[in-house]
Amino acid sequence: MTRALSTRTENIAASLTVAIDTLAKQMIADGKDVVSLGAGEPDFPTPTPIQDAACEAIRAGKTRYTAPVGILDVRKEVCSKLKRENGLDYAPEQIIMTSGAKHAVFNALAALVNPGDEVIIPAPYWVTYPELVKWLGGTPVFVQAGVENDFKITAAQLQDAVTEKTKAILLNNPCNPTGSVYTREELESLAKVIVKNDIYCISDEVYEYFVYNDTFYSAAAFDGMAERTIVVNGFSKSYCMTGWRIGYDAAPAPIAKIIGKIQGQATHHPSNVAQYAALAALQMGKTEADKMCATFKRRRDFMVERMTAILGESVKAPAGAFYLFLPIAKLYGKKTPDGNKIGGSIDFCKYLLESEGLAIVPGAAFGDDTCVRFSYAASDESLAKACERFERGVKSLRE
Ligand code: GLU
Numbered sequence: 001m002t003r004a005l006s007t008r009t010e011n012i013a014a015s016l017t018v019a020i021d022t023l024a025k026q027m028i029a030d031g032k033d034v035v036s037l038g039a040g041e042p043d044f045p046t047p048t049p050i051q052d053a054a055c056e057a058i059r060a061g062k063t064r065y066t067a068p069v070g071i072l073d074v075r076k077e078v079c080s081k082l083k084r085e086n087g088l089d090y091a092p093e094q095i096i097m098t099s100g101a102k103h104a105v106f107n108a109l110a111a112l113v114n115p116g117d118e119v120i121i122p123a124p125y126w127v128t129y130p131e132l133v134k135w136l137g138g139t140p141v142f143v144q145a146g147v148e149n150d151f152k153i154t155a156a157q158l159q160d161a162v163t164e165k166t167k168a169i170l171l172n173n174p175c176n177p178t179g180s181v182y183t184r185e186e187l188e189s190l191a192k193v194i195v196k197n198d199i200y201c202i203s204d205e206v207y208e209y210f211v212y213n214d215t216f217y218s219a220a221a222f223d224g225m226a227e228r229t230i231v232v233n234g235f236s237k238s239y240c241m242t243g244w245r246i247g248y249d250a251a252p253a254p255i256a257k258i259i260g261k262i263q264g265q266a267t268h269h270p271s272n273v274a275q276y277a278a279l280a281a282l283q284m285g286k287t288e289a290d291k292m293c294a295t296f297k298r299r300r301d302f303m304v305e306r307m308t309a310i311l312g313e314s315v316k317a318p319a320g321a322f323y324l325f326l327p328i329a330k331l332y333g334k335k336t337p338d339g340n341k342i343g344g345s346i347d348f349c350k351y352l353l354e355s356e357g358l359a360i361v362p363g364a365a366f367g368d369d370t371c372v373r374f375s376y377a378a379s380d381e382s383l384a385k386a387c388e389r390f391e392r393g394v395k396s397l398r399e
Pocket of ligand 1 (some may be wrong): 039
């Protein structure tokens with residue numbers, strides 16, 4: 001064939017988190033000794049009541065099409081959750097069940113972005129955001145937040161980034177890859193800029209249950225925000241349901257209608273069975289997630305302590321999510337035992353995977369080449385092994 005394929009699709013990058021996860025899983029299947037802290041995927045099983053609800057749903061014949069926006073009872077339960085935990089008022093027609101939070105982000109962008117629109121993305125950012133914006137013909141505009149500001153952007157930085165073409169900001173709180181959590185005051189000042197400039201906000205809150213010391217606030221909870229915010233959430237992380245692919249958008253009614261239309265044409269709806277599983281998850285509340293959160297906190301502290309010792313400098317503990325975004329630029333310029341120079345985070349991660357069998361994600365994938373990302377949603381044993389391998393890899397580098 002000589003006819004060109006979609007240039008818009010050719011111009012987006014493949015997901016590096018997904019690529020590394022797929023590669024590591026394949027290497028393990030091939031019998032290689034690989035420790036994977038690549039993709040963020042809780043190592044616990046899906047809780048039993050959720051498994052049971054899904055089996056019951058299958059046996060009860062819940063195996064046919066649902067409405068494009070999802071099952072009414074599930075959407076009602078999402079409204080109750082948003083009211084109870086986040087103080088947000090939503091009606092069921094504002095909720096659209098999706099095939100995971102990634103799909104919910106796509107839906108939100110597809111409903112908002114016209115070719116040429118700018119979408120502000122605080123960096124470091126989750127790998128998928130800029131590619132989806134580009135895919136839809138928009139332009140990602142990055143606002144860089146450094147380690148010195150806990151990887152969080154300020155209201156002044158946001159204001160500076162707004163132009164005539166700005167359509168929306170894509171916030172991720174708690175943040176993947178940095179684990180940063182915005183305080184109430186910080187979110188309030190960002191919200192003021194968002195409202196003043198009359199732009200939309202897509203707020204990806206998929207890590208909301210994993211906040212270690214502070215309180216989580218939804219971006220939609222601030223004055224003037226509900227009418228311009230699309231809240232994105234999912235069950236993958238909070239209920240260990242990565243493979244079930246189930247999440248949701250909560251949006252102002254006119255936007256929810258558009259998302260329903262998009263979904264009706266693109267996928268019809270997320271899996272009927274997964275929606276019943278999500279219903280059971282919502283009815284379980286936060287208890288299981290709170291236990292997981294305590295475990296993740298202990299694992300975070302272990303990683304921070306080990307990395308501080310290995311690098312010989314203090315590593316700051318992330319406030320939420322389950323990632324450690326570790327600055328490693330001081331290792332750049334050194335040589336591997338094979339004589340290859342480490343030029344940046346991609347070289348470093350390639351070296352660790354090939355020489356030590358440790359899979360982690362280069363910061364370059366998240367818009368910050370000075371760091372690498374570890375997921376500590378992995379067993380204690382894997383984390384201990386990962387730290388040993390990281391240490392050996394670092395100590396084998398030469399000036
Ligand atoms: N969101 C997770 C991560 O960043 C899972 C992989 C993905 O969908 O990117 O690792």
